[in-house]
Amino acid sequence: MPRDNFSSKTIEQLAKSVGYQCVRPGCAQITHFYDTLTGSMKSAARASHDSAASGGGPRYDASLTTEQRKSYENGAHLCVKCAVIVDIDVERFPPGIISGWQRKAVEIRNQLMRSTSPLQGINMREAFSATELFIKKCNSFMIDYYESCIRIKDLNSLHDFLRECYGYRPSHDFYGQYPHIVNKQLQIINTLESISKLFFQRDIRLVWNDRDNYRRYLSQPIRFPRRDDEIAINEILKKNIELLKLRYDDYCNYLRELKDIVYNKLTPINLMEW
Known part of the structure:
Protein backbone atom coordinates (compact mmCIF):
# COMPACT_ATOMS: atom_id res chain seq x y z
CA MET A 1 0.00 0.00 0.00
CA SER A 115 -0.08 40.02 23.82
CA THR A 116 0.48 43.59 25.04
CA SER A 117 3.03 42.29 27.56
CA PRO A 118 6.23 41.10 25.88
CA LEU A 119 7.80 37.91 27.22
CA GLN A 120 10.85 39.69 28.59
CA GLY A 121 8.51 41.88 30.67
CA ILE A 122 7.03 39.01 32.69
CA ASN A 123 6.67 39.76 36.38
CA MET A 124 7.98 36.78 38.39
CA ARG A 125 5.72 37.48 41.38
CA GLU A 126 2.60 37.64 39.21
CA ALA A 127 3.59 34.46 37.36
CA PHE A 128 4.16 32.53 40.59
CA SER A 129 0.94 33.87 42.15
CA ALA A 130 -1.03 32.72 39.09
CA THR A 131 0.66 29.31 39.27
CA GLU A 132 -0.14 29.00 42.98
CA LEU A 133 -3.79 29.64 42.11
CA PHE A 134 -3.58 26.88 39.50
CA ILE A 135 -2.15 24.47 42.11
CA LYS A 136 -4.86 25.43 44.58
CA LYS A 137 -7.53 24.60 42.00
CA CYS A 138 -5.86 21.22 41.37
CA ASN A 139 -5.95 20.48 45.10
CA SER A 140 -9.64 21.40 45.36
CA PHE A 141 -11.07 18.21 43.84
CA MET A 142 -8.80 15.86 45.85
CA ILE A 143 -7.78 13.05 43.52
CA ASP A 144 -5.72 10.18 44.93
CA TYR A 145 -4.78 6.50 44.58
CA TYR A 146 -6.19 4.37 47.40
CA GLU A 147 -6.55 0.62 47.79
CA SER A 148 -5.51 -0.05 44.18
CA CYS A 149 -7.98 2.39 42.66
CA ILE A 150 -8.31 6.00 41.58
CA ARG A 151 -10.83 8.08 43.53
CA ILE A 152 -11.94 11.71 43.42
CA LYS A 153 -13.50 13.59 46.33
CA ASP A 154 -15.16 16.50 44.53
CA LEU A 155 -16.13 15.54 41.01
CA ASN A 156 -17.95 18.81 40.37
CA SER A 157 -14.78 20.78 41.13
CA LEU A 158 -12.84 18.69 38.63
CA HIS A 159 -15.42 19.26 35.90
CA ASP A 160 -15.61 22.98 36.71
CA PHE A 161 -11.82 23.21 36.55
CA LEU A 162 -11.65 21.48 33.15
CA ARG A 163 -14.40 23.73 31.78
CA GLU A 164 -12.49 26.74 33.09
CA CYS A 165 -9.32 25.49 31.37
CA TYR A 166 -11.04 25.21 28.00
CA GLY A 167 -9.13 27.32 25.45
CA TYR A 168 -6.31 27.87 27.96
CA ARG A 169 -4.74 31.25 27.17
CA PRO A 170 -2.96 34.26 28.73
CA SER A 171 -6.25 35.84 29.81
CA HIS A 172 -6.81 33.03 32.37
CA ASP A 173 -6.09 34.22 35.91
CA PHE A 174 -3.98 31.10 36.60
CA TYR A 175 -1.83 31.39 33.44
CA GLY A 176 1.81 30.83 34.47
CA GLN A 177 3.34 33.17 31.82
CA TYR A 178 6.76 31.52 31.69
CA PRO A 179 6.87 28.99 28.81
CA HIS A 180 8.14 26.11 30.94
CA ILE A 181 5.42 26.77 33.57
CA VAL A 182 2.73 27.02 30.88
CA ASN A 183 3.86 23.74 29.35
CA LYS A 184 3.71 22.05 32.75
CA GLN A 185 0.20 23.42 33.30
CA LEU A 186 -0.86 22.11 29.88
CA GLN A 187 0.51 18.68 30.75
CA ILE A 188 -1.60 18.67 33.92
CA ILE A 189 -4.74 19.82 32.10
CA ASN A 190 -4.35 17.22 29.35
CA THR A 191 -3.74 14.46 31.91
CA LEU A 192 -6.80 15.42 33.95
CA GLU A 193 -8.89 15.40 30.78
CA SER A 194 -7.69 11.85 30.09
CA ILE A 195 -8.52 10.77 33.65
CA SER A 196 -11.98 12.31 33.40
CA LYS A 197 -12.71 10.49 30.11
CA LEU A 198 -11.45 7.17 31.45
CA PHE A 199 -13.26 7.59 34.75
CA PHE A 200 -16.65 7.63 33.11
CA GLN A 201 -17.79 5.21 30.46
CA ARG A 202 -21.14 6.13 28.93
CA ASP A 203 -22.08 2.54 28.27
CA ILE A 204 -21.15 1.09 31.67
CA ARG A 205 -21.09 2.33 35.25
CA LEU A 206 -17.82 1.46 36.94
CA VAL A 207 -17.86 4.26 39.50
CA TRP A 208 -19.35 4.23 43.00
CA ASN A 209 -19.21 6.13 46.28
CA ASP A 210 -16.93 4.61 48.93
CA ARG A 211 -17.25 4.88 52.71
CA ASP A 212 -15.28 8.16 52.73
CA ASN A 213 -17.73 9.64 50.22
CA TYR A 214 -15.17 9.62 47.39
CA ARG A 215 -16.18 8.82 43.84
CA ARG A 216 -14.17 5.67 43.28
CA TYR A 217 -13.30 3.62 40.20
CA LEU A 218 -13.96 -0.09 40.61
CA SER A 219 -10.82 -2.12 41.22
CA GLN A 220 -12.30 -5.63 41.36
CA PRO A 221 -13.87 -7.86 38.67
CA ILE A 222 -17.63 -7.67 38.27
CA ARG A 223 -19.97 -10.69 38.12
CA PHE A 224 -22.77 -10.72 35.57
CA PRO A 225 -25.47 -13.28 34.79
CA ARG A 226 -24.16 -13.64 31.23
CA ARG A 227 -20.60 -14.89 30.94
CA ASP A 228 -19.92 -12.95 27.73
CA ASP A 229 -20.89 -9.68 29.41
CA GLU A 230 -18.67 -10.45 32.37
CA ILE A 231 -15.61 -11.13 30.22
CA ALA A 232 -16.12 -8.06 28.00
CA ILE A 233 -16.73 -5.63 30.84
CA ASN A 234 -13.88 -6.94 32.96
CA GLU A 235 -11.52 -6.54 30.01
CA ILE A 236 -12.58 -2.87 29.83
CA LEU A 237 -12.15 -2.60 33.57
CA LYS A 238 -8.64 -4.09 33.56
CA LYS A 239 -7.48 -1.87 30.71
CA ASN A 240 -8.93 1.28 32.24
CA ILE A 241 -7.43 0.57 35.66
CA GLU A 242 -3.98 0.28 34.08
CA LEU A 243 -4.45 3.45 32.03
CA LEU A 244 -5.83 5.38 35.01
CA LYS A 245 -2.81 4.42 37.11
CA LEU A 246 -0.45 5.62 34.37
CA ARG A 247 -2.35 8.91 34.00
CA TYR A 248 -2.49 9.39 37.76
CA ASP A 249 1.29 8.85 38.02
CA ASP A 250 1.81 11.40 35.24
CA TYR A 251 -0.49 13.87 36.99
CA CYS A 252 1.37 13.52 40.32
CA ASN A 253 4.75 13.94 38.63
CA TYR A 254 3.68 17.04 36.68
CA LEU A 255 2.07 18.62 39.74
CA ARG A 256 5.14 17.90 41.88
CA GLU A 257 7.41 19.49 39.26
CA LEU A 258 5.15 22.54 39.13
CA LYS A 259 5.20 22.86 42.93
CA ASP A 260 9.00 22.61 42.89
CA ILE A 261 9.15 25.60 40.56
CA VAL A 262 6.83 27.72 42.71
CA TYR A 263 7.46 26.72 46.32
CA ASN A 264 11.20 26.05 46.01
CA LYS A 265 11.49 29.26 44.00
CA LEU A 266 13.51 27.68 41.23
CA THR A 267 14.99 30.34 38.98
CA PRO A 268 12.92 30.66 35.82
CA ILE A 269 14.74 29.90 32.58
CA ASN A 270 16.24 32.69 30.53
CA LEU A 271 13.48 33.52 28.08
CA MET A 272 15.95 34.79 25.50
CA GLU A 273 17.63 31.35 25.47
CA TRP A 274 14.48 29.24 25.71
Missing part, protein backbone atom coordinates in the same frame (compact mmCIF):
# COMPACT_ATOMS: atom_id res chain seq x y z
CA PRO A 2 1.47 3.41 -0.97
CA ARG A 3 2.14 5.91 1.80
CA ASP A 4 0.24 9.20 1.93
CA ASN A 5 3.28 11.26 2.91
CA PHE A 6 3.15 14.98 3.60
CA SER A 7 4.34 17.27 0.86
CA SER A 8 7.47 19.39 1.44
CA LYS A 9 5.20 22.44 1.66
CA THR A 10 3.04 20.88 4.40
CA ILE A 11 6.10 19.76 6.38
CA GLU A 12 7.44 23.31 6.25
CA GLN A 13 4.05 24.76 7.26
CA LEU A 14 3.87 22.49 10.31
CA ALA A 15 7.34 23.56 11.41
CA LYS A 16 7.07 27.28 10.65
CA SER A 17 3.67 27.71 12.31
CA VAL A 18 5.11 26.70 15.70
CA GLY A 19 8.48 28.41 15.37
CA TYR A 20 10.47 25.22 14.76
CA GLN A 21 9.72 23.81 18.21
CA CYS A 22 8.31 20.43 19.20
CA VAL A 23 4.59 20.83 19.95
CA ARG A 24 4.32 18.06 22.57
CA PRO A 25 3.35 19.78 25.87
CA GLY A 26 6.35 19.94 28.18
CA CYS A 27 8.94 19.39 25.44
CA ALA A 28 9.22 22.51 23.24
CA GLN A 29 12.60 21.27 21.94
CA ILE A 30 14.13 23.52 19.27
CA THR A 31 14.18 21.34 16.16
CA HIS A 32 16.25 23.35 13.67
CA PHE A 33 19.63 25.08 13.71
CA TYR A 34 21.74 26.99 11.22
CA ASP A 35 24.91 25.25 10.08
CA THR A 36 27.51 27.96 9.45
CA LEU A 37 29.80 25.53 7.62
CA THR A 38 27.25 24.65 4.94
CA GLY A 39 25.16 27.80 5.14
CA SER A 40 21.96 25.80 5.50
CA MET A 41 19.35 24.85 8.08
CA LYS A 42 19.63 21.43 9.73
CA SER A 43 16.60 19.64 11.16
CA ALA A 44 16.11 17.12 13.97
CA ALA A 45 12.33 16.98 13.57
CA ARG A 46 9.55 14.86 12.15
CA ALA A 47 6.24 15.80 10.58
CA SER A 48 4.17 13.16 12.36
CA HIS A 49 0.84 11.84 11.13
CA ASP A 50 -2.07 11.76 13.53
CA SER A 51 -3.72 9.11 11.34
CA ALA A 52 -0.96 6.97 9.83
CA ALA A 53 0.15 7.48 6.23
CA SER A 54 -0.60 3.85 5.36
CA GLY A 55 -2.59 0.87 6.62
CA GLY A 56 -1.23 -0.88 9.70
CA GLY A 57 0.43 2.29 10.97
CA PRO A 58 -0.35 3.98 14.30
CA ARG A 59 -3.84 5.47 14.58
CA TYR A 60 -4.64 4.57 10.95
CA ASP A 61 -8.14 5.65 9.93
CA ALA A 62 -9.36 3.94 6.76
CA SER A 63 -12.25 6.40 6.45
CA LEU A 64 -9.91 9.30 5.59
CA THR A 65 -9.14 10.19 2.00
CA THR A 66 -5.60 10.47 0.67
CA GLU A 67 -5.92 14.27 0.72
CA GLN A 68 -7.02 14.25 4.36
CA ARG A 69 -4.15 12.02 5.44
CA LYS A 70 -1.65 14.28 3.64
CA SER A 71 -3.20 17.50 4.98
CA TYR A 72 -1.79 19.96 7.52
CA GLU A 73 -4.72 19.16 9.86
CA ASN A 74 -3.52 15.54 10.16
CA GLY A 75 0.00 16.48 11.24
CA ALA A 76 2.15 17.74 14.08
CA HIS A 77 5.70 19.07 14.26
CA LEU A 78 7.61 16.91 16.75
CA CYS A 79 11.23 16.39 17.71
CA VAL A 80 12.64 12.99 16.78
CA LYS A 81 12.28 11.59 20.31
CA CYS A 82 8.63 12.59 20.73
CA ALA A 83 7.80 11.40 17.20
CA VAL A 84 9.04 7.92 18.09
CA ILE A 85 7.24 7.87 21.46
CA VAL A 86 3.79 8.78 20.07
CA ASP A 87 4.01 6.03 17.45
CA ILE A 88 5.13 3.20 19.74
CA ASP A 89 2.77 4.02 22.61
CA VAL A 90 -0.46 4.44 20.68
CA GLU A 91 -2.74 3.74 23.66
CA ARG A 92 -1.42 6.81 25.47
CA PHE A 93 -1.60 8.91 22.31
CA PRO A 94 -4.91 8.01 20.61
CA PRO A 95 -6.30 9.72 17.48
CA GLY A 96 -6.70 13.48 17.79
CA ILE A 97 -4.03 14.01 20.45
CA ILE A 98 -1.00 15.03 18.40
CA SER A 99 -2.94 17.11 15.86
CA GLY A 100 -4.53 18.80 18.89
CA TRP A 101 -1.03 19.62 20.18
CA GLN A 102 -0.27 21.32 16.88
CA ARG A 103 -3.41 23.45 17.05
CA LYS A 104 -2.78 24.44 20.67
CA ALA A 105 0.86 25.29 20.01
CA VAL A 106 -0.11 27.56 17.11
CA GLU A 107 -2.85 29.20 19.19
CA ILE A 108 -0.54 29.87 22.15
CA ARG A 109 2.20 31.24 19.90
CA ASN A 110 -0.23 33.57 18.14
CA GLN A 111 -1.67 34.78 21.46
CA LEU A 112 1.79 35.49 22.83
CA MET A 113 2.63 37.48 19.70
CA ARG A 114 -0.55 39.54 20.08
Whole structure:
Protein backbone atom coordinates (compact mmCIF):
# COMPACT_ATOMS: atom_id res chain seq x y z
CA MET A 1 0.00 0.00 0.00
CA PRO A 2 1.47 3.41 -0.97
CA ARG A 3 2.14 5.91 1.80
CA ASP A 4 0.24 9.20 1.93
CA ASN A 5 3.28 11.26 2.91
CA PHE A 6 3.15 14.98 3.60
CA SER A 7 4.34 17.27 0.86
CA SER A 8 7.47 19.39 1.44
CA LYS A 9 5.20 22.44 1.66
CA THR A 10 3.04 20.88 4.40
CA ILE A 11 6.10 19.76 6.38
CA GLU A 12 7.44 23.31 6.25
CA GLN A 13 4.05 24.76 7.26
CA LEU A 14 3.87 22.49 10.31
CA ALA A 15 7.34 23.56 11.41
CA LYS A 16 7.07 27.28 10.65
CA SER A 17 3.67 27.71 12.31
CA VAL A 18 5.11 26.70 15.70
CA GLY A 19 8.48 28.41 15.37
CA TYR A 20 10.47 25.22 14.76
CA GLN A 21 9.72 23.81 18.21
CA CYS A 22 8.31 20.43 19.20
CA VAL A 23 4.59 20.83 19.95
CA ARG A 24 4.32 18.06 22.57
CA PRO A 25 3.35 19.78 25.87
CA GLY A 26 6.35 19.94 28.18
CA CYS A 27 8.94 19.39 25.44
CA ALA A 28 9.22 22.51 23.24
CA GLN A 29 12.60 21.27 21.94
CA ILE A 30 14.13 23.52 19.27
CA THR A 31 14.18 21.34 16.16
CA HIS A 32 16.25 23.35 13.67
CA PHE A 33 19.63 25.08 13.71
CA TYR A 34 21.74 26.99 11.22
CA ASP A 35 24.91 25.25 10.08
CA THR A 36 27.51 27.96 9.45
CA LEU A 37 29.80 25.53 7.62
CA THR A 38 27.25 24.65 4.94
CA GLY A 39 25.16 27.80 5.14
CA SER A 40 21.96 25.80 5.50
CA MET A 41 19.35 24.85 8.08
CA LYS A 42 19.63 21.43 9.73
CA SER A 43 16.60 19.64 11.16
CA ALA A 44 16.11 17.12 13.97
CA ALA A 45 12.33 16.98 13.57
CA ARG A 46 9.55 14.86 12.15
CA ALA A 47 6.24 15.80 10.58
CA SER A 48 4.17 13.16 12.36
CA HIS A 49 0.84 11.84 11.13
CA ASP A 50 -2.07 11.76 13.53
CA SER A 51 -3.72 9.11 11.34
CA ALA A 52 -0.96 6.97 9.83
CA ALA A 53 0.15 7.48 6.23
CA SER A 54 -0.60 3.85 5.36
CA GLY A 55 -2.59 0.87 6.62
CA GLY A 56 -1.23 -0.88 9.70
CA GLY A 57 0.43 2.29 10.97
CA PRO A 58 -0.35 3.98 14.30
CA ARG A 59 -3.84 5.47 14.58
CA TYR A 60 -4.64 4.57 10.95
CA ASP A 61 -8.14 5.65 9.93
CA ALA A 62 -9.36 3.94 6.76
CA SER A 63 -12.25 6.40 6.45
CA LEU A 64 -9.91 9.30 5.59
CA THR A 65 -9.14 10.19 2.00
CA THR A 66 -5.60 10.47 0.67
CA GLU A 67 -5.92 14.27 0.72
CA GLN A 68 -7.02 14.25 4.36
CA ARG A 69 -4.15 12.02 5.44
CA LYS A 70 -1.65 14.28 3.64
CA SER A 71 -3.20 17.50 4.98
CA TYR A 72 -1.79 19.96 7.52
CA GLU A 73 -4.72 19.16 9.86
CA ASN A 74 -3.52 15.54 10.16
CA GLY A 75 0.00 16.48 11.24
CA ALA A 76 2.15 17.74 14.08
CA HIS A 77 5.70 19.07 14.26
CA LEU A 78 7.61 16.91 16.75
CA CYS A 79 11.23 16.39 17.71
CA VAL A 80 12.64 12.99 16.78
CA LYS A 81 12.28 11.59 20.31
CA CYS A 82 8.63 12.59 20.73
CA ALA A 83 7.80 11.40 17.20
CA VAL A 84 9.04 7.92 18.09
CA ILE A 85 7.24 7.87 21.46
CA VAL A 86 3.79 8.78 20.07
CA ASP A 87 4.01 6.03 17.45
CA ILE A 88 5.13 3.20 19.74
CA ASP A 89 2.77 4.02 22.61
CA VAL A 90 -0.46 4.44 20.68
CA GLU A 91 -2.74 3.74 23.66
CA ARG A 92 -1.42 6.81 25.47
CA PHE A 93 -1.60 8.91 22.31
CA PRO A 94 -4.91 8.01 20.61
CA PRO A 95 -6.30 9.72 17.48
CA GLY A 96 -6.70 13.48 17.79
CA ILE A 97 -4.03 14.01 20.45
CA ILE A 98 -1.00 15.03 18.40
CA SER A 99 -2.94 17.11 15.86
CA GLY A 100 -4.53 18.80 18.89
CA TRP A 101 -1.03 19.62 20.18
CA GLN A 102 -0.27 21.32 16.88
CA ARG A 103 -3.41 23.45 17.05
CA LYS A 104 -2.78 24.44 20.67
CA ALA A 105 0.86 25.29 20.01
CA VAL A 106 -0.11 27.56 17.11
CA GLU A 107 -2.85 29.20 19.19
CA ILE A 108 -0.54 29.87 22.15
CA ARG A 109 2.20 31.24 19.90
CA ASN A 110 -0.23 33.57 18.14
CA GLN A 111 -1.67 34.78 21.46
CA LEU A 112 1.79 35.49 22.83
CA MET A 113 2.63 37.48 19.70
CA ARG A 114 -0.55 39.54 20.08
CA SER A 115 -0.08 40.02 23.82
CA THR A 116 0.48 43.59 25.04
CA SER A 117 3.03 42.29 27.56
CA PRO A 118 6.23 41.10 25.88
CA LEU A 119 7.80 37.91 27.22
CA GLN A 120 10.85 39.69 28.59
CA GLY A 121 8.51 41.88 30.67
CA ILE A 122 7.03 39.01 32.69
CA ASN A 123 6.67 39.76 36.38
CA MET A 124 7.98 36.78 38.39
CA ARG A 125 5.72 37.48 41.38
CA GLU A 126 2.60 37.64 39.21
CA ALA A 127 3.59 34.46 37.36
CA PHE A 128 4.16 32.53 40.59
CA SER A 129 0.94 33.87 42.15
CA ALA A 130 -1.03 32.72 39.09
CA THR A 131 0.66 29.31 39.27
CA GLU A 132 -0.14 29.00 42.98
CA LEU A 133 -3.79 29.64 42.11
CA PHE A 134 -3.58 26.88 39.50
CA ILE A 135 -2.15 24.47 42.11
CA LYS A 136 -4.86 25.43 44.58
CA LYS A 137 -7.53 24.60 42.00
CA CYS A 138 -5.86 21.22 41.37
CA ASN A 139 -5.95 20.48 45.10
CA SER A 140 -9.64 21.40 45.36
CA PHE A 141 -11.07 18.21 43.84
CA MET A 142 -8.80 15.86 45.85
CA ILE A 143 -7.78 13.05 43.52
CA ASP A 144 -5.72 10.18 44.93
CA TYR A 145 -4.78 6.50 44.58
CA TYR A 146 -6.19 4.37 47.40
CA GLU A 147 -6.55 0.62 47.79
CA SER A 148 -5.51 -0.05 44.18
CA CYS A 149 -7.98 2.39 42.66
CA ILE A 150 -8.31 6.00 41.58
CA ARG A 151 -10.83 8.08 43.53
CA ILE A 152 -11.94 11.71 43.42
CA LYS A 153 -13.50 13.59 46.33
CA ASP A 154 -15.16 16.50 44.53
CA LEU A 155 -16.13 15.54 41.01
CA ASN A 156 -17.95 18.81 40.37
CA SER A 157 -14.78 20.78 41.13
CA LEU A 158 -12.84 18.69 38.63
CA HIS A 159 -15.42 19.26 35.90
CA ASP A 160 -15.61 22.98 36.71
CA PHE A 161 -11.82 23.21 36.55
CA LEU A 162 -11.65 21.48 33.15
CA ARG A 163 -14.40 23.73 31.78
CA GLU A 164 -12.49 26.74 33.09
CA CYS A 165 -9.32 25.49 31.37
CA TYR A 166 -11.04 25.21 28.00
CA GLY A 167 -9.13 27.32 25.45
CA TYR A 168 -6.31 27.87 27.96
CA ARG A 169 -4.74 31.25 27.17
CA PRO A 170 -2.96 34.26 28.73
CA SER A 171 -6.25 35.84 29.81
CA HIS A 172 -6.81 33.03 32.37
CA ASP A 173 -6.09 34.22 35.91
CA PHE A 174 -3.98 31.10 36.60
CA TYR A 175 -1.83 31.39 33.44
CA GLY A 176 1.81 30.83 34.47
CA GLN A 177 3.34 33.17 31.82
CA TYR A 178 6.76 31.52 31.69
CA PRO A 179 6.87 28.99 28.81
CA HIS A 180 8.14 26.11 30.94
CA ILE A 181 5.42 26.77 33.57
CA VAL A 182 2.73 27.02 30.88
CA ASN A 183 3.86 23.74 29.35
CA LYS A 184 3.71 22.05 32.75
CA GLN A 185 0.20 23.42 33.30
CA LEU A 186 -0.86 22.11 29.88
CA GLN A 187 0.51 18.68 30.75
CA ILE A 188 -1.60 18.67 33.92
CA ILE A 189 -4.74 19.82 32.10
CA ASN A 190 -4.35 17.22 29.35
CA THR A 191 -3.74 14.46 31.91
CA LEU A 192 -6.80 15.42 33.95
CA GLU A 193 -8.89 15.40 30.78
CA SER A 194 -7.69 11.85 30.09
CA ILE A 195 -8.52 10.77 33.65
CA SER A 196 -11.98 12.31 33.40
CA LYS A 197 -12.71 10.49 30.11
CA LEU A 198 -11.45 7.17 31.45
CA PHE A 199 -13.26 7.59 34.75
CA PHE A 200 -16.65 7.63 33.11
CA GLN A 201 -17.79 5.21 30.46
CA ARG A 202 -21.14 6.13 28.93
CA ASP A 203 -22.08 2.54 28.27
CA ILE A 204 -21.15 1.09 31.67
CA ARG A 205 -21.09 2.33 35.25
CA LEU A 206 -17.82 1.46 36.94
CA VAL A 207 -17.86 4.26 39.50
CA TRP A 208 -19.35 4.23 43.00
CA ASN A 209 -19.21 6.13 46.28
CA ASP A 210 -16.93 4.61 48.93
CA ARG A 211 -17.25 4.88 52.71
CA ASP A 212 -15.28 8.16 52.73
CA ASN A 213 -17.73 9.64 50.22
CA TYR A 214 -15.17 9.62 47.39
CA ARG A 215 -16.18 8.82 43.84
CA ARG A 216 -14.17 5.67 43.28
CA TYR A 217 -13.30 3.62 40.20
CA LEU A 218 -13.96 -0.09 40.61
CA SER A 219 -10.82 -2.12 41.22
CA GLN A 220 -12.30 -5.63 41.36
CA PRO A 221 -13.87 -7.86 38.67
CA ILE A 222 -17.63 -7.67 38.27
CA ARG A 223 -19.97 -10.69 38.12
CA PHE A 224 -22.77 -10.72 35.57
CA PRO A 225 -25.47 -13.28 34.79
CA ARG A 226 -24.16 -13.64 31.23
CA ARG A 227 -20.60 -14.89 30.94
CA ASP A 228 -19.92 -12.95 27.73
CA ASP A 229 -20.89 -9.68 29.41
CA GLU A 230 -18.67 -10.45 32.37
CA ILE A 231 -15.61 -11.13 30.22
CA ALA A 232 -16.12 -8.06 28.00
CA ILE A 233 -16.73 -5.63 30.84
CA ASN A 234 -13.88 -6.94 32.96
CA GLU A 235 -11.52 -6.54 30.01
CA ILE A 236 -12.58 -2.87 29.83
CA LEU A 237 -12.15 -2.60 33.57
CA LYS A 238 -8.64 -4.09 33.56
CA LYS A 239 -7.48 -1.87 30.71
CA ASN A 240 -8.93 1.28 32.24
CA ILE A 241 -7.43 0.57 35.66
CA GLU A 242 -3.98 0.28 34.08
CA LEU A 243 -4.45 3.45 32.03
CA LEU A 244 -5.83 5.38 35.01
CA LYS A 245 -2.81 4.42 37.11
CA LEU A 246 -0.45 5.62 34.37
CA ARG A 247 -2.35 8.91 34.00
CA TYR A 248 -2.49 9.39 37.76
CA ASP A 249 1.29 8.85 38.02
CA ASP A 250 1.81 11.40 35.24
CA TYR A 251 -0.49 13.87 36.99
CA CYS A 252 1.37 13.52 40.32
CA ASN A 253 4.75 13.94 38.63
CA TYR A 254 3.68 17.04 36.68
CA LEU A 255 2.07 18.62 39.74
CA ARG A 256 5.14 17.90 41.88
CA GLU A 257 7.41 19.49 39.26
CA LEU A 258 5.15 22.54 39.13
CA LYS A 259 5.20 22.86 42.93
CA ASP A 260 9.00 22.61 42.89
CA ILE A 261 9.15 25.60 40.56
CA VAL A 262 6.83 27.72 42.71
CA TYR A 263 7.46 26.72 46.32
CA ASN A 264 11.20 26.05 46.01
CA LYS A 265 11.49 29.26 44.00
CA LEU A 266 13.51 27.68 41.23
CA THR A 267 14.99 30.34 38.98
CA PRO A 268 12.92 30.66 35.82
CA ILE A 269 14.74 29.90 32.58
CA ASN A 270 16.24 32.69 30.53
CA LEU A 271 13.48 33.52 28.08
CA MET A 272 15.95 34.79 25.50
CA GLU A 273 17.63 31.35 25.47
CA TRP A 274 14.48 29.24 25.71
